[in-house]
Amino acid sequence: xxxxxxxxxxxxLGAAPxxxxxxxxxxxxxxxxxxxxxxxxxxxxGFYEWLRAEHGAVAPVRLAGDLPAWxxxxxxxxxxxxxxxxxxxxDSRHWGDWREGRVAPDSPLxxxxxxxxxxxFADGAEHERLRAALTESMNRFDRRGMRRAVTRFTHQLxxxxxxxxxxxxxxxxxxQLPMLVLTHLLGMPDEYGPRLVxxxxxxxxxxxxxxxxxxxxxxxxxxxxxxxxxEPGSDLAxxxxxxxxxxxxxxxxxxxxxxxxxxxxxTTNLMTNALRMVLTDPRFRATLAGxxxxxxxxxxHVLWNEPPLAVIPGRWATGxxxxxxxxxxxxxxxxxxxxxxxxxxxxxxxIAAPMYGNRSHLSFSGGPHECPGQDIGRAITDTGVDxxxxxxxxxxxxxPETELSWTASWISRHLVSLPAEFTPRGGxxxxxxxxxxxxxxxxxxxxxxxxxxxxxxKALDRPDASDQPAARRSRRPSWxxxxxxxxxxxxxxxRR
Numbered sequence: 001x002x003x004x005x006x007x008x009x010x011x012x013l014g015a016a017p018x019x020x021x022x023x024x025x026x027x028x029x030x031x032x033x034x035x036x037x038x039x040x041x042x043x044x045x046g047f048y049e050w051l052r053a054e055h056g057a058v059a060p061v062r063l064a065g066d067l068p069a070w071x072x073x074x075x076x077x078x079x080x081x082x083x084x085x086x087x088x089x090x091d092s093r094h095w096g097d098w099r100e101g102r103v104a105p106d107s108p109l110x111x112x113x114x115x116x117x118x119x120x121f122a123d124g125a126e127h128e129r130l131r132a133a134l135t136e137s138m139n140r141f142d143r144r145g146m147r148r149a150v151t152r153f154t155h156q157l158x159x160x161x162x163x164x165x166x167x168x169x170x171x172x173x174x175x176q177l178p179m180l181v182l183t184h185l186l187g188m189p190d191e192y193g194p195r196l197v198x199x200x201x202x203x204x205x206x207x208x209x210x211x212x213x214x215x216x217x218x219x220x221x222x223x224x225x226x227x228x229x230x231e232p233g234s235d236l237a238x239x240x241x242x243x244x245x246x247x248x249x250x251x252x253x254x255x256x257x258x259x260x261x262x263x264x265x266x267t268t269n270l271m272t273n274a275l276r277m278v279l280t281d282p283r284f285r286a287t288l289a290g291x292x293x294x295x296x297x298x299x300x301h302v303l304w305n306e307p308p309l310a311v312i313p314g315r316w317a318t319g320x321x322x323x324x325x326x327x328x329x330x331x332x333x334x335x336x337x338x339x340x341x342x343x344x345x346x347x348x349x350x351i352a353a354p355m356y357g358n359r360s361h362l363s364f365s366g367g368p369h370e371c372p373g374q375d376i377g378r379a380i381t382d383t384g385v386d387x388x389x390x391x392x393x394x395x396x397x398x399x400p401e402t403e404l405s406w407t408a409s410w411i412s413r414h415l416v417s418l419p420a421e422f423t424p425r426g427g428x429x430x431x432x433x434x435x436x437x438x439x440x441x442x443x444x445x446x447x448x449x450x451x452x453x454x455x456x457x458k459a460l461d462r463p464d465a466s467d468q469p470a471a472r473r474s475r476r477p478s479w480x481x482x483x484x485x486x487x488x489x490x491x492x493x494x495r496r
Contacts, residue, residue, distance in 0.1 A: 096331025187235025
């Protein structure tokens with residue numbers, strides 16, 4: 001957490017919470033749920049429903065270090081908090097426990113909730129200034145060029161296992177593709193990808209090494225910004241530096257960090273869950289084959305039932321208030337419970353009812369802090385999964401669905417592995433056939449506004465793999481595969 005120079009005792013943020021805070025009392029009485037405990041890790045959905053039955057729409061929970069917070073389980077309560085920053089600020093300097101010295105300096109919460117000079121920790125005019133710089137810079141991307149980049153990286157990853165007839169799709173595909181695309185968009189060398197995958201996930205999960213991982217990510221981005229200051233290009237880092245909002249270098253670093261953290265985590269989870277449903281749910285498999293439901297429809301259904309982030313920290317009460325029948329004190333932390341809110345019986349009495357085409361879920365939050373990169377995340381998922389299925393049309397789950405397992409952190413739930421099998425194919429011939437065949441669906445028309453034509457000359461549109469000499473596209477192991485094998489712990493699936 002980066003406090004202002006006169007911290008603690010930041011008078012303009014209001015008084016610290018008085019003794020007897022209800023959330024603290026709930027922890028002392030043992031009625032608060034532990035988001036870092038084994039019950040939540042084993043079954044997050046069941047944990048949320050237990051909290052709903054015990055406490056209603058707003059439940060007391062405890063975090064690492066026995067710090068108190070309120071978890072929002074109701075759909076309406078989530079929207080109320082997200083849409084009223086005057087009552088529930090995004091500025092974590094309001095946090096009473098931090099201001100009173102109850103947050104350890106090495107707390108694993110700090111990489112996620114610690115105040116930084118970026119739009120997600122600002123409100124009002126300052127939020128508008130920072131948010132404009134981020135959204136306007138992101139809108140400069142050439143969407144068609146981005147789709148080509150996603151397609152090219154997908155082919156590179158598939159080429160590594162297409163001849164094997166089997167693959168582990170989490171470690172071999174969904175954990176790698178988003179970071180490859182994001183480093184490409186930010187202007188970073190692709191070689192940064194493997195380490196950034198591990199570091200960003202580690203700090204988002206709040207592990208004991210989260211602070212070290214955060215330091216690595218920040219240093220990598222500081223180096224990037226220094227290079228782009230000297231040699232700007234057609235990438236997000238350069239566009240943020242030159243934006244008329246006048247961002248400082250620290251503000252540029254922190255917004256690039258925001259894109260990496262949230263973009264990688266959410267897109268990896270969304271893509272993994274979409275693939276799992278395509279491979280395991282007979283309704284999806286049948287309708288996709290029959291053309292009655294598009295892949296974007298399937299993705300929206302996943303966003304309702306398996307949001308990429310189950311919990312978003314946080315909001316902080318600016319004064320004493322009431323929410324969902326609970327007395328919230330000034331300085332209390334509130335957590336948006338997206339997964340719980342999406343299945344709130346008050347808005348979804350029949351959880352089995354299809355939600356195709358309905359985008360009123362909470363998965364990208366809401367209000368002024370609604371995720372600015374959601375269309376890019378959808379696009380990477382849509383294009384990546386679509387390209388994978390074009391390359392491997394007989395892709396199928398290699399184990400019974402009951403053998404799949406998950407792991408959970410305090411903010412998200414991850415599928416551990418997704419082993420799949422398919423008919424082995426040649427690498428280059430399949431790649432060329434797919435790349436020169438019918439084009440993949442144009443995702444900008446479905447999910448994002450077209451950029452201003454005046455920006456097209458500046459837009460990111462790196463050469464497609466199909467523009468490269470055939471000799472360059474060999475089947476020898478790529479640098480990415482070799483580096484990933486050295487950096488990623490644990491065994492690999494045997495190659496046949």
